[in-house]
Amino acid sequence: MSLIEINDLKVHYPIRSGFWNRITYSVKAVDGISFNIEAGETYGLVGESGSGKSTTGKSVVGLEKITSGSIMYKGKDITKKSNRKELDYNHDVQMIFQDSLSSLNPRKRIEDIIAEPLRNFEKLDANEEKLRVLQLLDIVGLDADALYKYPHQFSGGQRQRIGVARAVATNPKLIIADEPVSALDLSVQAQVLNFMKKIQREFGISYLFISHDLGVVRHMCNNIAIMNRGRLVEIGTRDDIYNHPLHIYTKRLLAAIPETNVNHRQEHREQRLEVEKIYQEQQDKYYDKDGKAYPLVQISPTHSVALPEDLVEKIKHEGEVKA
Ligand SMILES: Nc1ncnc2c1ncn2[C@@H]1O[C@H](COP(=O)(O)OP(=O)(O)OP(=O)(O)O)[C@@H](O)[C@H]1O
Ligand SMILES: [Mg+2]
Numbered sequence: 220m221s222l223i224e225i226n227d228l229k230v231h232y233p234i235r236s237g238f239w240n241r242i243t244y245s246v247k248a249v250d251g252i253s254f255n256i257e258a259g260e261t262y263g264l265v266g267e268s269g270s271g272k273s274t275t276g277k278s279v280v281g282l283e284k285i286t287s288g289s290i291m292y293k294g295k296d297i298t299k300k301s302n303r304k305e306l307d308y309n310h311d312v313q314m315i316f317q318d319s320l321s322s323l324n325p326r327k328r329i330e331d332i333i334a335e336p337l338r339n340f341e342k343l344d345a346n347e348e349k350l351r352v353l354q355l356l357d358i359v360g361l362d363a364d365a366l367y368k369y370p371h372q373f374s375g376g377q378r379q380r381i382g383v384a385r386a387v388a389t390n391p392k393l394i395i396a397d398e399p400v401s402a403l404d405l406s407v408q409a410q411v412l413n414f415m416k417k418i419q420r421e422f423g424i425s426y427l428f429i430s431h432d433l434g435v436v437r438h439m440c441n442n443i444a445i446m447n448r449g450r451l452v453e454i455g456t457r458d459d460i461y462n463h464p465l466h467i468y469t470k471r472l473l474a475a476i477p478e479t480n481v482n483h484r485q486e487h488r489e490q491r492l493e494v495e496k497i498y499q500e501q502q503d504k505y506y507d508k509d510g511k512a513y514p515l516v517q518i519s520p521t522h523s524v525a526l527p528e529d530l531v532e533k534i535k536h537e538g539e540v541k542a
Pocket of ligand 1: 232246247248266267268269270271272273274275431
């Protein structure tokens with residue numbers, strides 16, 4: 220049994236308009252996605268802005284009311300509040316948010332921010348609590364004098380580490396990390412990602428790692444799902460996604476990873492323009508008549524892609540989709 224099993228999850232937001240304020244249509248933010256997260260792994264969920272990643276993440280933590288489908292944890296559907304309570308799910312699953320400044324209460328000191336989940340879930344006396352908070356600060360590489368400071372007194376990278384410390388405080392099984400490093404510059408990104416990996420090794424945590432950038436996810440994730448307009452267009456291992464991408468949308472995300480080697484920049488740029496051209500011109504080949512992704516078809520035991528049958532047959536024979 221996987222740690223988390225997401226089955227045909229849908230989250231549709233009703234949009235009301237007109238004089239009677241009737242529901243006129245709905246935004247299909249998440250439109251039928253399924254994937255599993257194994258214990259101890261980092262699962263990547265990657266897609267452009269608006270593809271439905273945060274909505275998925277919030278559904279998994281239990282912060283979003285879902286339209287249909289299920290999210291199974293220890294054999295129970297946690298989209299039902301009574302099951303979340305029974306399983307102590309809010310203790311086992313925590314979230315790290317993209318925007319550390321607005322997700323940390325500006326009027327609270329770091330000590331209280333990190334201790335908050337401990338106060339909710341564990342009955343520690345004042346001394347034990349302080350020791351635990353100091354230990355957590357140490358784990359994420361911050362000094363003890365951080366205890367009495369406020370969030371605005373830290374840099375973005377330091378604040379993100381405080382978010383990590385708070386998320387791991389209660390020793391959770393799964394952390395939903397929603398673009399945890401997107402607001403940080405490259406060197407600080409690497410620092411925070413290393414902390415996250417270190418903590419994962421120490422505590423055996425699983426991550427659902429959400430990002431719009433396949434470059435960031437590369438060194439973090441064992442398995443990756445590519446999300447596009449509320450659906451998944453490709454699922455695979457790191458090797459499947461980076462070395463054998465099949466959907467044009469995945470290829471486009473790969474081409475968008477910045478090239479750090481100056482000597483390869485021109486070639487990389489040409490490649491990116493080529494992929495973009497195919498993406499723009501061949502929508503009808505890769506998406507159905509409503510512009511939606513096709514259902515996923517399994518290509519290998521680890522690799523699935525959302526393509527119509529004729530293209531899937533071609534891949535099976537030729538091993539590649541020729542544009
Ligand atoms: N409360 C809401 N009401 C209506 N539409 C919403 C609501 N929340 C999100 N949406 C819409 O659902 C879609 C998916 O949003 P979501 O925040 O999940 O995307 P995302 O992949 O996290 O994007 P980003 O990378 O910009 O964070 C978007 O079109 C968004 O406008
Ligand atoms: Mg988001």
